[in-house]
Amino acid sequence: MNLSKSAQRVQDAIIAAGCKFSVVELPGSTRTADESAITIGCELGQIVKSLIFKGKESGKPVLVLVSGKNRVKEKRVAQCLGEKLSKADADFTRTVTGFAIGGIPPLGHLEPLITFIDEDLLEYETVWAAAGTPHAVFSLPSYKLPELTSGQVITIK
Secondary structure: OOOOHHHHHHHHHHHHOOOOOOOEEOOOOOOOHHHHHHHHOOOHHHEEEEEEEEEOOOOOEEEEEEEOOOOOOHHHHHHHHOOOEEEOOHHHHHHHHOOOOOOOOOOOOOOOOEEEEEHHHHHOOEEEEEOOOOOEEEEEEHHHHHHHHOOEEEOOO
16 A cells, blocks of 8 residues: 555654554544544544644653543643643644644654653553544554653643
8 A cells, every 4th residue: 555655654663663553544534533533433532632842941842642532731741841831833843743733643753752641542452643644544552652652651631
């Protein structure tokens, strides 16, 4: 199966990480968590939302992987980070990840990202993450997220 350039970058990152997950490009949109759950046919909580923030003082990029059923409590993430967060705009997001908003995967970014993982994602055996485009996804066992991202599991909601 031929993947788009961005989806192939994610597939290459998966392989480089020693995993055998397969990126698939779907006809329906996976731009939002709700659209993803409908297109994939899974529970909303199984969707991994990849949100980019930046440290308010340091400007360091921060990736927050959130269950599709949850909203981020920025103060909780800021406590773990040790500084307040600011929202990242589309240009900053593309610069640090190499991907557009709506297709940001949990791995394969252009820059190293400080990563926090919603503990609620670990309630599910399998989760689904974006794979570089608003139509590309891959599934993985939730327990692999910390290893793949070097992320810290925290309470997000």
